[in-house]
Amino acid sequence: MKQGIITSYSFLRLQSIAFFFIIVWALLIKNFQILFVVWKHIELVNKILFVIYFFTVLISVVVLIKQIRSLYFNDDDDDDQNTLKRIWVVFNIILYYGALTADLYLVSQSRL
Amino acid sequence: MIILRKTLGVLLIIGVLFPMLLFLNPFMWGMRRPPYYIPSERLEKVLKAMEKELNEQESVEVYTENNEANLWYLRDCNNQTLDSLSNLEVTFTTIKNDSFVKEKIEKYAPLIEAEIECKCYDSLIFVYDLRKEEVPSNAEQDLAKKYGFEKQEEEDKRISIGLKIRKR
CATH class of the missing domain: 1.20.5 (Single alpha-helices involved in coiled-coils or other helix-helix interfaces)
Incomplete structure (x- = not known):
């Protein structure tokens, strides 16, 4: 049952959205450095977000591995749905790399 | 498959x-790598021009590494959370004859001021070590030979020239 949820379309969609959000936030901070002057609490917000994103990335590692095991190591016949999910997982892995980079960038913008 | x-x-x-x-x-x-001071492109150009003119007289390098990292310093300054303002230090390598240095400093100090956030720095300081190579007189050499003295090397003299820049 658990495997079914993490390989469902809605979960894959949620995962992509979460990674996108992390990447977009880091791009926002990178391109609008003036935010640090306009809003002086942005540093604190970045520190909190860094911790949240850090644990999100760690949990993502476990989830991605379970998804890969479920989709790539089962002996079911290839059908279109599973093929689409396999491609989606690869796409999410690419986004995961982006989220890692974004998280490392956020820590460089904090006085940790 | x-x-x-x-x-x-x-x-x-x-x-x-x-x-x-x-x-x-x-x-x-x-x-x-911990944060470090990074001069802006325009300030870098001014410093390079200053270095080029100084090198017409002596081989001198100009650098700004001895400054507080500006990533957070300028943000804190603009958010008015600093307790005190720092000075911006421009350092030269060792100079043997500084007769031309003051003239170059007077020429380039306003140009450097124009490229930095003056409200965030208290003063602009130019620092260099002055090494004067003196030739001992014959009398001094004879005396040194007679008593077996060796001429003690003089330490370089550190010169700092500061200019107040903070706008009131």
């Missing part, structure tokens, strides 16, 4: 785990 799929699965798992070697490695975090 199934074997290919499983091989791809193994590669993907390795691809997911590999960044964790860096991400979770405390040594990698410890190796992060």
